[in-house]
Amino acid sequence: GQSLEQPSEVTAVEGAIVQINCTYQTSGFYGLSWYQQHDGGAPTFLSYNALDGLEETGRFSSFLSRSDSYGYLLLQELQMKDSASYFCAVRDWEAAGNKLTFGGGTRVLVKP
Amino acid sequence: DADVTQTPRNRITKTGKRIMLECSQTKGHDRMYWYRQDPGLGLRLIYYSFDVKDINKGEISDGYSVSRQAQAKFSLSLESAIPNQTALYFCATSDVSQGPQETQYFGPGTRLLVL
Numbered sequence: 001g002q003s004l005e006q007p008s009e010v011t012a013v014e015g016a017i018v019q020i021n022c023t024y025q026t027s028g029f030y031g032l033s034w035y036q037q038h039d040g041g042a043p044t045f046l047s048y049n050a051l052d053g054l055e056e057t058g059r060f061s062s063f064l065s066r067s068d069s070y071g072y073l074l075l076q077e078l079q080m081k082d083s084a085s086y087f088c089a090v091r092d093w094e095a096a097g098n099k100l101t102f103g104g105g106t107r108v109l110v111k112p
Numbered sequence: 113d114a115d116v117t118q119t120p121r122n123r124i125t126k127t128g129k130r131i132m133l134e135c136s137q138t139k140g141h142d143r144m145y146w147y148r149q150d151p152g153l154g155l156r157l158i159y160y161s162f163d164v165k166d167i168n169k170g171e172i173s174d175g176y177s178v179s180r181q182a183q184a185k186f187s188l189s190l191e192s193a194i195p196n197q198t199a200l201y202f203c204a205t206s207d208v209s210q211g212p213q214e215t216q217y218f219g220p221g222t223r224l225l226v227l
Contacts, residue, residue, distance in 0.1 A: 030212050042218035102154040
């Protein structure tokens with residue numbers, strides 16, 4: 001099976017940098033995705049890493065180390081609108097149908 | 113118009129009742145999914161369908177059934193609702209042609225309360 005670990009909550013101030021770590025255990029790793037979910041909203045896709053290294057998309061970056069079964073999402077220049085829950089998810093080629101397994105989510109609270 | 117819609121958005125029902133949650137999509141995707149979300153547990157997969165004739169159980173399918181009526185429609189049924197099925201339910205779609213990155217697109221969710 002698959003399992004993912006991420007912190008449950010992080011608090012930071014506007015303008016700060018937040019790093020959300022995700023460690024995973026899976027038998028046939030394809031890639032690591034990140035989704036954002038605002039309170040009362042639907043999850044939306046942020047990023048995907050299949051290879052080691054850093055992927056940058058504006059203020060958000062995502063990193064993957066396949067050898068360490070570890071990744072992180074980096075939120076820079078935090079804004080109030082970044083207050084949301086962030087989920088890592090693994091795609092596992094051994095999982096029937098190549099489906100996603102989600103972590104429990106990290107709630108990010110941005111304070112003025 | 114939203115690409116993935118769910119009806120109803122909120123539902124209160126009683127223990128033992130049968131209810132159906134519906135999902136429709138205009139994205140033209142073949143793959144559709146049903147998840148439930150509970151606080152601190154993330155999104156857990158109930159059922160998924162890779163085309164109209166392909167239905168598969170997810171990690172928590174007990175007590176649920178699904179029907180893929182058309183490429184664009186995927187419904188979730190609770191045959192006899194119980195209180196621990198109180199949760200937020202999401203439908204999602206994806207496009208296999210994206211390859212390994214295959215992004216999932218979620219509907220707005222249905223908040224279900226079973227009394």
